[in-house]
Amino acid sequence: MTIAEELISEERAELLARLGLDGQNKASMGRVLATGSIAEATERADGTMEATIRIKEDEVCWEPDILVLPHGGELELTVINDDKNTHACLLPSNGDQKFLWLMNHSKGRAKITLDGPGYYWYSSPGGNDEGRGLTAAIVVQGEVPPEAKLDRPDQPRP
Amino acid sequence: MTLEYVDAGEAINHSALSAVPGIAPAVTDNVDYERLLKARSESQNWLTYYGAYDGQRYSLLDQINTENVSKLTPAWIFQAGQSGQMAAASTYAFEACPLVVDGVMYVTGWDGWFWALDAVTGKELWRYKHAVPFDVSLCCSNVNRGCAVANGKVYFVTPNAQLLALDATNGEKVWQRTIGDVRAGESASIAPTVIKDTLITGSAGGEFGVRGHIDCWDLETGEQRWRTYTVPKPGEPGSETWPADGEAWARGGANHWVSGTYDPELNLYYAGTGNPAPDFDGAVREGDNLYTDSVVALNVDTGEIQWHYQFTPHDLWDYDSTMEMTLFERDGKKLLGHFDKNGYFFVLDRTNGELQHVTPFVDRIDWGVITRDGKVTPRKYPDKEGEPVHFYPGPAGAKEWTHAAYSQKTELFYVPVADVGATATRRRREFKEGIPYWGAAVQVDIDDMAGSVSAFDTYGEEKWRWRIDYPMAASVLATAGDLVFAGTPTGEFVALDARTGEKLWEFQCGSGHHSSCSTYSVDGKQYVVVPVGWGGWLEGIVPGMLGAGHGSAVIAFALPD
Numbered sequence: 001m002t003i004a005e006e007l008i009s010e011e012r013a014e015l016l017a018r019l020g021l022d023g024q025n026k027a028s029m030g031r032v033l034a035t036g037s038i039a040e041a042t043e044r045a046d047g048t049m050e051a052t053i054r055i056k057e058d059e060v061c062w063e064p065d066i067l068v069l070p071h072g073g074e075l076e077l078t079v080i081n082d083d084k085n086t087h088a089c090l091l092p093s094n095g096d097q098k099f100l101w102l103m104n105h106s107k108g109r110a111k112i113t114l115d116g117p118g119y120y121w122y123s124s125p126g127g128n129d130e131g132r133g134l135t136a137a138i139v140v141q142g143e144v145p146p147e148a149k150l151d152r153p154d155q156p157r158p
Numbered sequence: 159m160t161l162e163y164v165d166a167g168e169a170i171n172h173s174a175l176s177a178v179p180g181i182a183p184a185v186t187d188n189v190d191y192e193r194l195l196k197a198r199s200e201s202q203n204w205l206t207y208y209g210a211y212d213g214q215r216y217s218l219l220d221q222i223n224t225e226n227v228s229k230l231t232p233a234w235i236f237q238a239g240q241s242g243q244m245a246a247a248s249t250y251a252f253e254a255c256p257l258v259v260d261g262v263m264y265v266t267g268w269d270g271w272f273w274a275l276d277a278v279t280g281k282e283l284w285r286y287k288h289a290v291p292f293d294v295s296l297c298c299s300n301v302n303r304g305c306a307v308a309n310g311k312v313y314f315v316t317p318n319a320q321l322l323a324l325d326a327t328n329g330e331k332v333w334q335r336t337i338g339d340v341r342a343g344e345s346a347s348i349a350p351t352v353i354k355d356t357l358i359t360g361s362a363g364g365e366f367g368v369r370g371h372i373d374c375w376d377l378e379t380g381e382q383r384w385r386t387y388t389v390p391k392p393g394e395p396g397s398e399t400w401p402a403d404g405e406a407w408a409r410g411g412a413n414h415w416v417s418g419t420y421d422p423e424l425n426l427y428y429a430g431t432g433n434p435a436p437d438f439d440g441a442v443r444e445g446d447n448l449y450t451d452s453v454v455a456l457n458v459d460t461g462e463i464q465w466h467y468q469f470t471p472h473d474l475w476d477y478d479s480t481m482e483m484t485l486f487e488r489d490g491k492k493l494l495g496h497f498d499k500n501g502y503f504f505v506l507d508r509t510n511g512e513l514q515h516v517t518p519f520v521d522r523i524d525w526g527v528i529t530r531d532g533k534v535t536p537r538k539y540p541d542k543e544g545e546p547v548h549f550y551p552g553p554a555g556a557k558e559w560t561h562a563a564y565s566q567k568t569e570l571f572y573v574p575v576a577d578v579g580a581t582a583t584r585r586r587r588e589f590k591e592g593i594p595y596w597g598a599a600v601q602v603d604i605d606d607m608a609g610s611v612s613a614f615d616t617y618g619e620e621k622w623r624w625r626i627d628y629p630m631a632a633s634v635l636a637t638a639g640d641l642v643f644a645g646t647p648t649g650e651f652v653a654l655d656a657r658t659g660e661k662l663w664e665f666q667c668g669s670g671h672h673s674s675c676s677t678y679s680v681d682g683k684q685y686v687v688v689p690v691g692w693g694g695w696l697e698g699i700v701p702g703m704l705g706a707g708h709g710s711a712v713i714a715f716a717l718p719d
Contacts, residue, residue, distance in 0.1 A: 096285070
């Protein structure tokens with residue numbers, strides 16, 4: 001059976017688990033990036049957003065693996081390390097990257113500003129945390145402001 | 159029992175964990191339009207992208223000269239590595255020209271980086287890092303060509319089409335504008351130009367079938383003053399050069415992605431425009447396709463196109479004309495010189511766009527012929543579906559975007575020349591927004607190439623040539639010390655005798671050159687500075703060096719004390 005056929009017959013999460021792609025020291029040494037969970041940020045009344053990201057014990061990955069924002073702007077993150085090892089968090093943000101040291105069983109905060117649309121990676125920049133699985137995505141949905149669009153008829157998209 | 163979390167606190171700026179003080183002297187407060195008009199006379203500084211509005215890349219500094227250049231040594235090196243992932247990590251490059259104001263250097267990098275450096279020591283004073291989406295559309299790599307300075311601020315664009323004004327003393331954002339549609343495939347890489355109380359930018363994305371435009375912004379507020387599209391809508395002047403039916407015009411390209419030049423007496427901004435889209439499939443866009451591959455002379459107050467000249471009508475070879483429009487005078491006449499990708503040197507009357515003469519500046523040209531009076535006859539081009547066609551120059555041109563220099567002292571142009579061909583095979587594809595729209599498979603030669611810095615008089619007669627085995631891919635600088643500086647793809651930074659082309663000095667910088675060097679002085683000591691970081695659209699420019707290592711350094715040179 002080819003992988004393509006397997007994808008059709010089996011849920012993706014089950015396939016990732018069966019092949020050992022979604023955990024530490026299974027198929028490979030680390031967890032393959034972007035094989036984890038997906039969550040959406042909460043939008044507040046003033047348009048700013050909030051979400052929680054965490055490192056789970058012995059999984060060396062961010063939860064969620066993909067955080068989705070409805071639009072660009074300010075995001076307040078609660079950052080939790082539930083692991084019994086020390087990690088860190090390096091986040092993209094307009095102006096400068098934001099850094100947070102995450103001792104074992106610690107919780108911190110980060111305020112970041114991102115343009116949309118597009119997606120960004122963030123990580124734990126120590127040792128090779130990034131390769132083992134502690135690299136995750138923030139996806140910003142939406143369109144550019146109307147004044148930045150081209151003056152032309154709507155065009156077909158893929 | 160539930161354990162309380164240890165408080166990890168609030169995330170801090172990454173630069174706080176470095177030796178960067180975060181502050182620079184307020185040297186740009188008095189940089190205004192009057193000073194920019196006389197930028198060359200402030201030879202200790204490099205105040206604009208080209209050093210002056212005329213685009214000559216010529217400095218009056220002569221402390222470093224033909225007699226002593228052999229003693230030139232590195233004064234300092236700034237290394238610009240980064241943590242975390244970035245867009246287009248395989249193609250980033252240093253393509254910037256450093257600006258210098260009274261001892262402070264302002265340099266932009268790939269992926270939204272901006273650094274202020276001490277121009278004497280190379281010490282990093284502050285940094286700004288814009289967050290650039292990993293998935294931004296970049297035809298030709300993650301690059302930026304530089305910044306502008308005025309009134310206490312610095313200005314630059316980011317790959318995701320944002321225009322930023324930063325406080326020049328600390329890098330804090332003052333204002334930000336979205337200047338393009340990243341979903342449409344637009345991006346930005348141009349160094350803005352300050353003119354009067356405004357700032358002029360252009361868009362990139364011609365390989366994605368966008369509609370090119372040039373924009374003017376208020377320096378203080380960022381409000382838009384005007385936008386001029388470089389492909390006309392149906393009914394507008396020039397629209398007759400596009401098919402009357404369909405939407406070819408809406409995907410026509412003509413992006414202005416390299417800074418223009420400016421004549422304050424004529425009040426005209428000379429903007430080069432890029433290729434039409436799709437690059438190689440002309441059958442879907444019959445006609446001359448104005449204003450692609452052109453110079454458009456814009457009234458800087460209104461954005462109105464006063465005149466235009468098209469260098470490659472109905473381009474089928476990807477011959478952008480975005481590179482510099484050098485302004486110079488001859489026999490009392492206001493002229494504009496332009497070395498085009500198509501291999502020809504054009505001289506125009508810059509008051510009205512009238513052609514003076516055309517001459518070839520590279521050995522191998524077979525895509526077509528342009529006579530001295532400007533008549534264009536195409537000969538070899540991708541025409542039939544699936545049929546390979548080889549032509550010279552390749553799509554990176556006989557001179558890529560990197561800039562020539564013009565010495566007022568020798569009255570010669572110094573040109574970074576690339577002599578390499580390519581094969582294009584037409585492959586029609588339907589247009590989809592945000593997807594590359596080339597209309598061909600393209601392969602640039604890797605086993606037959608050459609390059610040079612060549613000197614030409616203003617009539618296009620070659621005076622000397624300094625040859626290398628690879629196409630030149632970095633800008634040239636001319637100085638009153640009778641020197642021409644240039645970097646090679648293999649890492650050598652060289653000084654040539656401006657009158658003979660003899661190599662007088664070289665330094666191996668450890669990475670290929672694909673940027674624009676500049677020169678300045680502090681406390682009477684002259685420096686030459688060059689950003690060194692190989693990368694960019696190497697598969698087009700010099701694929702034979704695609705596997706060379708990247709670099710990310712700014713290196714300043716000076717004579718020993």
